[in-house]
Amino acid sequence: MSDAIERPAGGAPPWGYASAPESTDVVRLEDRYGLFIGGEFVEPKSGRWFPTISPSTEETLADVAEADATDVARAVDAARDATPAWQALAPAERAKYVFRIARQLQERAREFAVLETMNGGKPIKESRDVDVPLAAAHFFYYAGWADKLEYAFPGRGTPGPVGVAGQIIPWNFPLLMAAWKLAPALAAGNTAVLKPAETTPLTALLLAQVMQEAEIPHGVVNIVTGAGETGAALVDADVDKIAFTGSTEVGKAIQRSTAGSGKRLTLELGGKAANVVFEDAPLDQAVEGVINGIFFNQGHVCCAGSRLLVQEPIFDVLLDKLKDRLQTLRVGDPLDKNTDVGAINSKAQLTKIAELVESGVEEGAEIYQPECDLPERGFWFRPTLFTGVSQSHRIAREEIFGPVLSILTFRTVDEAVEKANNTPYGLSAGIWTEKGSRILHMASRLRAGVVWANTFNRFDPTSPFGGYKESGFGREGGLHGLEPYLTFDGGPR
Amino acid sequence: MTQAAEVSSRTPVGPVATAPEAARIVARATAVDAVGLEGRAASLATRSIKREAKVWGLELAIRCMDLTTLEGTDTTGKIVAMCAKAMRPDPTRSDVPSVGAVCLYPQLVPVAVEQLRGSGVAVASVAGGFPSGLGPLDARLQEVRDVAAMGADEIDIVLNRSLFLGGRYAEAFEELVAAREAAGRAHLKVILETGELGSYDRVRQASMLAMAAGADFIKTSTGKIGVNATLPTALCMMEAARDFHEQTGRKVGIKVAGGVRRAKQSLQYLVLVHETLGPDWMTPERFRIGASSLLNDVLMQLEKERTGHYSGPDYFTID
Numbered sequence: 001m002s003d004a005i006e007r008p009a010g011g012a013p014p015w016g017y018a019s020a021p022e023s024t025d026v027v028r029l030e031d032r033y034g035l036f037i038g039g040e041f042v043e044p045k046s047g048r049w050f051p052t053i054s055p056s057t058e059e060t061l062a063d064v065a066e067a068d069a070t071d072v073a074r075a076v077d078a079a080r081d082a083t084p085a086w087q088a089l090a091p092a093e094r095a096k097y098v099f100r101i102a103r104q105l106q107e108r109a110r111e112f113a114v115l116e117t118m119n120g121g122k123p124i125k126e127s128r129d130v131d132v133p134l135a136a137a138h139f140f141y142y143a144g145w146a147d148k149l150e151y152a153f154p155g156r157g158t159p160g161p162v163g164v165a166g167q168i169i170p171w172n173f174p175l176l177m178a179a180w181k182l183a184p185a186l187a188a189g190n191t192a193v194l195k196p197a198e199t200t201p202l203t204a205l206l207l208a209q210v211m212q213e214a215e216i217p218h219g220v221v222n223i224v225t226g227a228g229e230t231g232a233a234l235v236d237a238d239v240d241k242i243a244f245t246g247s248t249e250v251g252k253a254i255q256r257s258t259a260g261s262g263k264r265l266t267l268e269l270g271g272k273a274a275n276v277v278f279e280d281a282p283l284d285q286a287v288e289g290v291i292n293g294i295f296f297n298q299g300h301v302c303c304a305g306s307r308l309l310v311q312e313p314i315f316d317v318l319l320d321k322l323k324d325r326l327q328t329l330r331v332g333d334p335l336d337k338n339t340d341v342g343a344i345n346s347k348a349q350l351t352k353i354a355e356l357v358e359s360g361v362e363e364g365a366e367i368y369q370p371e372c373d374l375p376e377r378g379f380w381f382r383p384t385l386f387t388g389v390s391q392s393h394r395i396a397r398e399e400i401f402g403p404v405l406s407i408l409t410f411r412t413v414d415e416a417v418e419k420a421n422n423t424p425y426g427l428s429a430g431i432w433t434e435k436g437s438r439i440l441h442m443a444s445r446l447r448a449g450v451v452w453a454n455t456f457n458r459f460d461p462t463s464p465f466g467g468y469k470e471s472g473f474g475r476e477g478g479l480h481g482l483e484p485y486l487t488f489d490g491g492p493r
Numbered sequence: 494m495t496q497a498a499e500v501s502s503r504t505p506v507g508p509v510a511t512a513p514e515a516a517r518i519v520a521r522a523t524a525v526d527a528v529g530l531e532g533r534a535a536s537l538a539t540r541s542i543k544r545e546a547k548v549w550g551l552e553l554a555i556r557c558m559d560l561t562t563l564e565g566t567d568t569t570g571k572i573v574a575m576c577a578k579a580m581r582p583d584p585t586r587s588d589v590p591s592v593g594a595v596c597l598y599p600q601l602v603p604v605a606v607e608q609l610r611g612s613g614v615a616v617a618s619v620a621g622g623f624p625s626g627l628g629p630l631d632a633r634l635q636e637v638r639d640v641a642a643m644g645a646d647e648i649d650i651v652l653n654r655s656l657f658l659g660g661r662y663a664e665a666f667e668e669l670v671a672a673r674e675a676a677g678r679a680h681l682k683v684i685l686e687t688g689e690l691g692s693y694d695r696v697r698q699a700s701m702l703a704m705a706a707g708a709d710f711i712k713t714s715t716g717k718i719g720v721n722a723t724l725p726t727a728l729c730m731m732e733a734a735r736d737f738h739e740q741t742g743r744k745v746g747i748k749v750a751g752g753v754r755r756a757k758q759s760l761q762y763l764v765l766v767h768e769t770l771g772p773d774w775m776t777p778e779r780f781r782i783g784a785s786s787l788l789n790d791v792l793m794q795l796e797k798e799r800t801g802h803y804s805g806p807d808y809f810t811i812d
Contacts, residue, residue, distance in 0.1 A: 015550065015767060015775065018543030125539070284732045285529030320739075328768055338540055434524040454526050 017330070017338040022124045024335070026111045032063035033201070035071055035225065036208035038078040039218030045070045050227075052201055055121035056334050056343035056378040064201050067224040069233040072193070075222040076237045079164040079191040082219030087161055087189045089217075095146035098186050100214040102139035105132065105179075108210070112203055116175055117334045119202040121343030121379070122297050124335050134459055135179035138477075141461035142183035145482055149188065152479055157488040161189035162264060163240030165485065168231045168254075169204075170246045171197035171345050172300040172401075178204050180476045181243050182221060183461075188485040190241075191220045195234050197246075198227040199346045232257075239263060241484065245302070248399075248425075248470045266474025266484045268302065268466055270399040271427030273448065274420035275305030275456060276410075279313050281432035282454065287321045290405070293430060293456035295329060295341055295383050299403040300349070302471070303428035305456050307396060308407045309416055315409050322385060322407075326370040329383050333375065341403060344379040353381050353402030360386050360395035365406070391422055399425070413438065417445045426468030430456045449475070508670045509741050510705045512663035519662045522701050523736070525693035525729055534724040537768055538761045544798075547760065551795050552590055553775060554759035555582060558791075559617055559647075559748070559783040561596040563716065572601045574812035576608035583792050584810065592788065593777040594647055598623075599640045606644040617682075618643075621650035621672055624686075624715035630668060637675040647680040648672075649712060649748075652699055654689055662702060669706035682710035682748055682781075685730075688720030693729045700733035704745045710781065712748035721751025727762060731769040744773065750783030756794040759787060 032049060034041040046068035051060040067075070086094070105112065109132045116127040145152060149159040165185045169177035174196055185192045196204035204223050211221050224230060228250070235242055235254050241264040244254050248269040258265050275293050277286050293305025310318050334342030344350040361367055365386040374380040381403055389396050389406040396406050410416045420429055429448040431439050443451040449467045452458060459465065464480035466472060474484050510518060542550055560579045562571060575595055583589040594615035595605050605616045618640040622628035633650075640648055650672050656665035673681050683703040687696045703711050711730055714721040727749050734745045747770075749762055759782055766774050774780050789809045797803050 013549050013553075013772075013775065014545040015763075015772075016546050018541050018546060020541040020543075125536075280524065282524040282526035282529065284523070285526035285533070288529055288533050317739075455528065 019333070020337045021333060021335045022114055022117070022337060024114055024118060027115045027118065029062050029202070033065065033205045033225070035065045035067050035075065036205065036211070036221075036223040037071075037075045038222070039212065039216075041208070044068070045074070050198075052119060052199065054118050054378075055199075055345055056375070058377050061119060061202060064205070064225045066226045067230045067233070068226075069236075072224055072230060072233040072237050075193045075224050076164060076166070076234075076239055078219040078222050079193050080238070082191050082217055083163060086191055086217055086220050091147035091149065091189075094187065094189060095143045097214060097216050098139055098143035098146060098183065101210060101216070102136045102143060104210045104214055105136040105139065109133070109136070112175055112206060114335070115206055116203050117342070120171065120174055120200045121334050121345055123339045123342040125337050125339070126297060131173055131176045134461070135176045138176075138179040138183040138461045142187035142482065146187040149482075149486065152482060153486070153488070159188070159486045159488055162485055162487055163190060164238070165190045165192045165241045165243060166234045166237060166239035167192055167194045168234060168242070168244045168246065169194065169196055171200040172297060172302070174200040175203040175207065177245055178207055180245075180481070184476070184482045185485050186220065188482060190485050193222045193224060193234060193237075193239065195224050195226065195231050201225040241265070243474075243484070244268070248472075251472060264484060266466075266476070267472035268474070268476060269427075269470060269472040270401075270425055271302045271304065271467065271471050272307060272397065272399050272423045272425045273303055273305045273428040273430065274307045274309050274423075274446075275430035276309045276416050276420055276432065276442065277311065277314070277318060278431075278433040278435075278438065279311045280434045281314075282434065283314065283318065283321065285454070286432040287318070287325050289430065289432065289454070289456045290322060291325055291329070294405040295403050296457050298341055298344055298381070300345055300401055301457065302399075303450060303457065303465075304401075305428075305430050306400060306405060307420075308405055309419055310407060310409050311416070312409045312411055319387065319407065323368060323370075326368075326383050326385065329370065329372070331372050331374060331380065331382065341383055344381050344402065347379055349401065350379040350381060353400055353404065356395060356398060356400045356402075357384060357404055360389070360393060360404075360406070363393045363395070365389045365393055365395060391419060397423065413442070417442065421445075421447050424470040427466075427471035428452065506707050506709075506743065508666075508673070508705060508707045509743065512666050512670075515666035515702055515705045516662040518701050518705055519698045522694070522698045525697050527693050527725075530693055530729055531725045534728045534765065537728075537764050538724055540764050542760045542764065548795065548798050550760050550763050551756060551791050551798070553763065554756070554782060554791050555592055555788065556590045557777045557780050557782055558592040558788060559594045559596040559750070559781050560592045560788060561716070561750070561783050561785050563596070563598060563619060563623075567598060567601055569601070569604050572597060572604045573608055576605055576614070578788070578810060578812040579614050580609065580612045582788055589792065589795065593781055596649065596783060599636060599643070602640055602643040602645050615646035616644065617647035617649060618645040619649045623649070623651055624717040626651035626653050627655055630671070634671055634675045637672050638677075641675070641677045641679045645679055647682060648676045649682040649684055651684045651686060651715060652703060654686055657699060657702070658690070666702055666706050669703060669708065673707040680709045681707070682712045682746075683708040684712045684715055684750075686715055686718065687713050687726045687730075688718050693725070696726055696729045697733050700730045701737065704734065704737045704743070708745060710746035710748045712750055712781075712783070714751040716751035716783065722749035722753055724761060724765065728765050728769060731765060735770055744779060746779040746781065747774070748781040748783055753782050753784045754786050754790065756787070756791045759791060
């Protein structure tokens with residue numbers, strides 16, 4: 001039988017993952033997109049357009065209108081005009097519209113996922129399994145509250161909407177952030193003007209088409225595209241509330257310019273989260289959690305676990321495991337469903353990450369990067385670990401917003417808490433231990449809006465999310481996320 | 494020389510710890526988080542294996558297969574037929590490899606030894622009071638010695654879950670060390686019966702105990718209870734084997750058994766092996782799949798890869 005058994009030897013076995021790219025056929029892109037104002041796409045008064053590209057190929061996907069102050073004012077007027085009828089609608093009727101948006105998102109989930117990946121560079125497995133389903137879940141969740149508002153905050157008086165909400169969202173979770181902003185605003189009876197990020201406007205514009213299909217009354221949702229100036233114009237426009245997610249620097253500027261204006265404000269800003277691994281942690285799962293905590297969405301996550309605090313006795317073994325695991329991370333075409341780490345969102349962000357990593361090397365931290373081929377075109381950065389990091393290094397203090405992990409050690413629980421809190425930020429933190437009492441002890445002492453125990457980067461529409469200190473104020477998600485969109489004095493301003 | 498022959502001619506190893514040390518190893522085993530473990534296993538199961546890699550993986554699955562029959566109704570005729578299938582899974586194609594081993598009850602070992610002589614396919618026998626492992630220790634050890642003497646290349650025994658779950662780790666360990674010694678030159682696979690252990694923490698502890706006692710393989714299940722091999726359980730055992738290798742330099746094999754019926758499942762297990770333990774474990778020497786009905790599905794998938802279309806079940810022999 002030996003003839004049947006022997007196989008030619010020599011050469012590496014052809015074991016590997018076949019590229020499994022998601023087809024882009026499902027996405028039908030227009031050549032250019034106007035501003036979504038009053039229920040239709042209109043030409044910008046500014047007369048200006050800008051290209052939006054795919055960061056993984058650098059190809060132009062479409063041209064998008066750039067809204068100036070006049071355009072923004074037009075959008076806010078449309079929202080203002082739509083307000084009385086939207087607020088007068090029976091709450092259950094309003095809920096129907098929001099449910100409709102949620103269902104449409106599910107219907108067109110694949111289209112949204114592919115477009116999100118094309119425009120933002122994130123792996124398709126994340127846009128498919130996280131961004132789009134969570135966005136739909138937020139609309140479903142808040143739709144449910146629309147006709148139950150008077151039961152949501154007992155003893156607070158009659159709830160009513162705030163009015164027109166100006167909402168400015170970042171490029172890391174373009175569709176999901178739009179959902180976080182729009183879902184509670186609409187459910188509470190507000191109208192909205194949404195400004196997506198300059199580099200990632202396309203899924204918001206696809207969402208505008210969903211608004212049309214769902215027959216959302218004209219003007220209830222308006223979407224204006226543009227860069228920082230457009231955002232600034234929205235902040236200065238005649239809106240009743242500003243909700244902003246983005247950098248701390250811009251958040252501070254917004255707070256300055258809204259001060260004294262009577263506009264309500266919620267800010268969800270940067271972070272430098274500590275992921276704290278204790279000696280008794282489930283190590284293999286902690287490794288996955290640490291990897292997910294920092295390399296999820298290329299580290300473009302405000303709550304990313306960018307500082308790893310490891311208890312000294314397990315430092316060596318954990319570091320070895322992390323390095324091993326880094327070797328199996330697959331960096332490349334984000335449309336391939338096997339890809340773990342996609343493209344950096346923009347050239348500007350790539351430059352910023354490279355500059356901070358350079359500073360880490362210069363300040364004396366030890367860098368580790370796995371060997372992996374990077375595509376020639378597009379914006380890419382190798383998953384990076386730094387050891388020998390101290391609290392004073394820039395890579396331990398500043399938000400890198402990229403796939404770069406700074407590893408520090410600690411000896412005692414007190415030292416872990418002290419180091420974790422020793423940052424101007426306070427958005428999230430992670431604790432890895434088998435000891436339940438230690439989880440509770442740590443969670444109560446960490447100054448962070450979200451504390452994950454034995455997991456990281458988990459989100460749910462029922463769970464509030466937001467920061468301490470320079471990570472901002474106000475919460476999104478859950479009842480906490482509904483409150484900023486409500487007044488309790490009997491009506492709008 | 495074939496892989497299976499290499500396996501059976503290797504020198505057996507002894508335990509790496511004393512019984513009291515083994516008890517401490519179990520008590521101090523690293524914790525396992527069920528949610529994280531299951532999440533990781535599920536995400537690895539979505540990796541795409543296609544074309545050359547798929548053909549190579551399917552052929553490896555055959556080479557790693559312990560073609561198994563463990564029924565009270567097994568007869569000489571049944572074993573003769575199964576051995577023929579084991580040596581030449583697809584009579585129409587000589588390029589399909591033989592399976593790694595046939596796995597059967599002790600009484601039928603001489604039949605298989607006779608049938609498989611010189612074929613490179615190993616003879617594996619269950620022993621040690623399979624499937625409960627709760628007979629008198631002397632009788633269980635004698636059974637291990639007997640099947641080794643009859644010419645079994647590999648012996649699958651069960652962990653004494655009564656001792657293990659009762660916290661009597663040192664005694665459970667000593668039983669395994671004795672079984673390892675009784676097996677002589679035969680390869681010892683220790684079945685943890687993970688479906689009865691109750692948690693992944695326990696699976697990891699049992700894995701560590703068996704590896705420290707000198708097991709050549711740790712195996713998920715007997716196939717005789719409701720819950721058999723699952724991806725997360727196998728991943729848990731692989732992570733234990735990875736750490737054991739890191740700590741001792743010893744490479745212990747993994748055998749999944751029970752409920753693996755589809756070619757796709759076998760590829761998913763291979764993905765887990767490669768991601769967790771690396772290419773050194775992608776061989777019948779360190780990875781096995783115990784199955785009775787998997788083979789024909791693998792053959793059918795291989796045929797589909799070669800011809801582009803599926804054949805009906807009647808085109809594959811059912812021995």
